[in-house]
Amino acid sequence: MTKLSVNINKIATLRNSRGGDTPNLVSVAVDVQEFGAQGITIHPRPDERHIRYQDAYDLKPIVTTEYNIEGNPIKKFIDLVVAIKPTQVTLVPDAINAITSNAGWDTIKNQSFLTEVVAEFKRNGIRTSIFMDPDLGLIEAAVKTGAERIELYTEAFATEYGLGNKEAIKPYVASANLATELGLGINAGHDLSLDNIQFFAKNIPNLLEVSIGHALIAEALYLGLENVVNLYLHKLK
Template sequence: MTALSVNVNKIATLRNARGGNVPDLIKCSLDIERFGAQGITIHPRPDERHIRYQDARDLKKVIQTELNIEGNPNEKFIALVDEVQPAQVTLVPDAVDAITSDAGWDTIKNEAYLTKIVKHFKDQGIRTSIFVDPSIEMVEGAAKTGVDRIELYTEAYAHQYPSDKQAAVAPYIKAAQKALDLGLGINAGHDLSLENMRYFKDNVPGLLEVSIGHALISESLYMGLENVVNMYKSRLTD
């Protein structure tokens, strides 16, 4: 079974737009768990424009499934993860001013750096994942760091899916198979949606978890959060 971790960044963005606590991020996250999601993902950025560092602390106290914190492992991020002790940390090479994640790690160029960070978190018993493009070389580089999992960056798949879904998924199948051969767990995320999720899950071997935020929250505006969470679960289990 592929687990669904819901990224709640967009809920925090809406809350911050008015400066109060509506919508309530904690309540929404607990509702998402109650509706059946197997995890909550947050991606705090240095300017705290959506998820605030305090949100991570508050969520850790109440989340009963898995809390996944993702982000660029700068000094502030590392200190937060050390304090909160989530179930999983996902290392993402996003720039400070990035609107959203737009590339996976160059795991060859950054092997020594990533190895050090991975060891730091694994020594504390935190499962680690590295965000990578669907490239055999990048998967092989990730394995050398000692990481537990990779997260396949799926924007390219989502972009090509409407015109040629077989070509869109092909590099992900190869990357996933290489990861399995190397003993890595496989996560995926970015621009996965109700439209393209099932085909990805049915074709990519060994998929353990997907992290979905923007599409899921947007679709929920039309169909309701509980309905949409269960629609994703159906696509991941049927």
């Protein structure tokens, strides 16, 4: 079974919007694991607009499943990850002003840099995954960095699947097959949702883990809305 790692960035965004501690990020992470999720993902950015660096430390003692920290490996991020030693670090080439992740690594152009970063995390016993587009040449280059896994960037699939184009899965299948041949583990994430996750997971061989945040939190909000409205009505009777 493919593991589900829940990205809780959106919980932090909601908390930060009021300046307090509601919803409490640590409590949500505890509950998500109790509900059955097999991992917690966070993606701190330099401006700390959602996940704060302190959150990463606060979550460490309560994540009893897999702890995945994503981000661009600038020095501050590398120092954070080495200090916390999560189960996995996922390297994402975010621009500082990016609203969300919008591209995978060019593992040919950045091979020397990625190899150095991966080696640092390996020295500290941290599994490393590289966020990637489904490009066979770049996957071949990724294995040379020493990373144990890749995370397939699935926005293109999700967009095309939403338009009815199931053929959009093909480059991801080819990429997964090549990654397996090269000894790389396969993760996936970005815009995966209840609408497309089953089709994706059934078609991608050896899919170890998916990281889902935005869609899952939005779906939880909507699917739980009727229940909460009725609970308030009950309290007001």
